[in-house]
Amino acid sequence: MFDNLSNKLDKAFKILKGQGSISEINVAQTMKEIRKALISADVDFKTAKEFTATVKEKALGQEVLTTLKPGELLTKIMKDELSNLMGSEKSDLDLSSKPTIILVAGLQGSGKTTFCGKLALLLKTKFKKNPLLVACDIYRPAAINQISVLSEEVGVSVYKEEENKNPVEIANNAISFAKQNSKDVVIIDTAGRLAIDEQMMNEIGLIKDNIKPNETLFVVDAMTGQDAVNTAKSFNEKLDFNGVVLTKLDGDTRGGAALTIRSVVDKPIKFIGTSEKMDGLDVFYPDRMAGRILGMGDVISLVERAQQQFNEEDARKIQKKIAKNSFGFDDFLSQIQQVKKMGNIKDLASMIPGVGKSIKDADIDNDSFKGIESIIHSMTPEERSNPIILNGSRKKRIADGSGSNVQEINQLIKQFNQMSKMMKMMQGGGASKMMEMMKGNNMPKF
């Protein structure tokens, strides 16, 4: 799916390539492709249409700067516009009232209860608050149990009335309890409900009217499709919520629903859920989300980071060595260390467009180089600079020294040989050949 969007954009931008400015003609086809791409990212079709119309209007007649190609310029306009739409400034919770009452609502299975636990932990640790969780989901079997388990995990007390079947009453009682026990934030978890279930929607309306919360948050699954429009509208009509919580963003969905909701109800996205663990709650960054929906990755940060870390001097030395065919394991090791300096591998990987999220969660950890490093460290200087001499008995010694086995060493040598070969190819002006080899990644070529 990911490659899909990059490919589409790629195709779209090919049309623009080599044109001096953006005109009505060259932009029309591109906009069509972008609209298709947005819809396949679960953006509502009307929202996608409006969005491309705005981008087109802004792009038309713009002179293309000498350093930018029209495609790049358009991407920039598009990303800026998308970030704009998502809300340019960060939106915090208003915690000034004592106690602050937060009502949490959403569809079934959207992640409300988990979010409540995460929010309680965040408020407790970062904001030094003394929150109270309230179990107002009286319908789902095990709902009260779930919030109790979570409250224990985050070390926050929970208010529950297992016999009471009236959520309005439970909420009211919980607030009095909070006042008596000097709790300064009350987080009310409610049952999941369908937007078209009139009775249930009236119930949540009644809860809201009774407790008059300071914040009403609408929790929505980031994987939601075209139905996000209907759901967000209905909940907003009933609750006029203050903010949106986007959950399950650790999946690989593009999350177009975020754009839909934002443009349909014009409420800020306040939090995003990024794991099942209780600390997996983040504030929302509009520009990152914009990049995610477009599948662009954060190329700029990646390039910046690489520039900071790759020492030009070292690079030149290595180049010389490759030219002289004397690239050895020592150089390999220093390459690895440079890559490591750039930071968390996972972070880096997720910045690459097209590759991005597909490997973000592929459980690559920073230790993945450890085995290689210890093998190289177990080699003598001679072996490092002249790998050809590695015979059976040497390999066995290295294996013993590094806690690995001969197969692993053979594998490393194979990788090393492939890498040196690739490097020589680049030296020989074969950079395009190299690109051919890496083509599987489908990076957008603007």
Add this chain to the structure above:
Amino acid sequence: MGVEIVKQEMGSDPASVAFDTLQSAKAKNADVVIIDTAGRLHNKINLMNELTKIKNVMHKIIPNAPHDVMLVLDASTGQNAIEQAKQFTAATKVTSLALTKLDGSAKGGVVIGISDQFNIPVRYIGVGEGIDDLQLFNSKEFVNSIFDN
């Protein structure tokens, strides 16, 4: 409902729960065993491996078990459901689909693509929170409902 259940403490190994369940089902002569698993995102490799393990452990007791692997999809899920189907099929060879929450405003149109692309039939639909709100999937009715307004 009056149906027997096998369970273990929270935090137990799910594959071993499945193993025990099948063993006890065999001993008690139960004719259908339904194994409910934890929800998981399809891009979490470890959790998907866990699912493969749960599946693999079953045929140690009953040779060709599980006889059906059902992927439950939420009707409100968008295009990401395709990726879900792909990954779950890779991990467990999904053999049928159940589409839930069709009583809402979501139409679940994405299953058409999934069913076609992976050649997996939609077997059941969920149309309410009640225990009897499960219906057999009817393709004609489903298509009609997509074009209803």
